[in-house]
Amino acid sequence: MTFDGVVGGVQCCLLLDTGSSINLMNKSVFDVLINRPPLQKTSVVAKTAAQDPLPLLGRANVSLKLAGQTTVMPFFVSESIDVPVLLGLEFLASCPCVVDLAGGQLVLTPSRVVRSVSASLVSVGRVIVQKDISVPPGHELVIPAFIPNSDFRGPALFEPNADMEGVELVPSFVSVSGQFVPCIVRNISSEPVTIRKRSELGQLEVGVAECPLAETESSKTTWREQLDLSQSDLSDPERSAVISLLAKYEDVIDGRLGFTPLVQHHIDTGDAPPTRSAARRIPPFLQGKVKAELDRMVDAGILEENFGSSWGSPICVVSKKDGNIRICADLRKVNAVTRIPAYVLMLALSSWRPTRLKTLQVPF
Structure with missing residues (x-):
């Protein structure tokens, strides 16, 4: 029986197999989990129905959401299974349910029905x-x-x-x-x-089977592997609280660039005519790096190709200490005609009152 579910924040196809004693997950699915937990080493030896060895890469506790009900359960990750996620007896032990083969449905407690569907995409x-x-x-x-x-x-x-x-x-x-x-x-x-x-x-x-996700540098080393609290003065409950807090906002510290669609910045130039400056020549030894960096920024959605704008400012290439480059823009002509909004800001010292100073009585 196959049906849809949400595993680690990713919707994919789930195969219920009562002949398996453990839950299995394809590595390509594990790599794209939104809330991806650390992969722990395991000594479990698994075999297929034909008694062939089934290599396991590790074990992780992953959330599973079915019919609005979320449960965290163990999954063993493998590259040798041809389905996205396989649910075994561990799932049936964690989620009491009734398998209705005639109706092609899975009935969870209390009275939540998951229809049997066919899917193979993540x-x-x-x-x-x-x-x-x-x-x-x-x-x-x-x-x-x-x-x-x-x-x-x-x-x-x-x-x-x-x-x-x-x-x-x-x-x-x-x-x-x-x-x-x-x-x-x-x-x-x-x-x-x-x-x-x-x-x-x-x-x-x-x-999952036809197009496995390529391993990237960001997926090789995660913040969980880099975090070391063994030398800190925190207690065990405090360390667990820190890890839980970081896991809650994992999408903010995963090293990738995010965005928000809630706010769009507008530069007010009033009635000033558009300004356009000629492009500056790039040294031959930097042209390859500049092209690669511009392509990366366009692919990431940082820059947009615009062939019809009347505004134009040249780029400035800044070399970093590690040999890479940073793309900057010379916006001095734009800044010269930009109307800068004024906001009333409090001074840093006005937001707090020293406790050792005498209180002054000001008559009104």
Whole structure:
């Protein structure tokens, strides 16, 4: 019996196998878990139904959500299984339920039903529009989108889920480079349609067996492996509290760049005419590094390609001590015509009152 569930924050297909005594998870699924726990070494020896050895990479406690009910249970990670997640007797022991084979459903306690479905894809992340896109009537365009907080690269399936009036999003098999995802949109109306920046178009999905996720530098060493509290003065409960707090906000400290769609900054230049400066020449020995860094920033959604703007400022290349470069912009002409808003800020000393000073009585 197979059905959908949410494992570690990722929706994927689950296979219930009463012939297995343990819960198993494919490594490609474990690599994309949103709340990924540390992988611990295990001495358990597993075998397949044919009594062949089944190599295990480790064991981790992962949350499983079914029909609104969340339970944390152990999963053994392996690269040698051909399903995303396999639930064994450990699952049945943790979640009392009734398996209804005739009705093709799993009934959890109390009276929560999980329908049996067939699926074989794992969601990599949401697909977001990089910039405002205007689609002319009756046209089909390939627009740039990206996946925030994801290092996935390779072939994947774009599955639209947005409902936009006058626009048809085409499900397609795409090749993902960095965070860049090409998406096909069609304007089926008689009027131009604008897709706003930061709009969510759909999900990027990848087949577990056919398209395993490549191991990246960020996945090799996690903050859990780097964190060492053994030499601290914290007690065991305090150490556990620190680790729980960091795990709660793990997406903030995972080393990847995030974003918020709630605020959009606007530079007020008033009635000033646009300014444009000529591009500066890049030294030949830096051209390769500059191109690679610009491509990385475009793929990550930091920069956007814009060929129709009347504003233009040259870039400045700054060398770092480690040999890498930093891309900066010379915005002095823009700053000269920018209206800077004024905000009343409190002085640092005005937010607190010294306790050793005498209280002054001020008559009113």
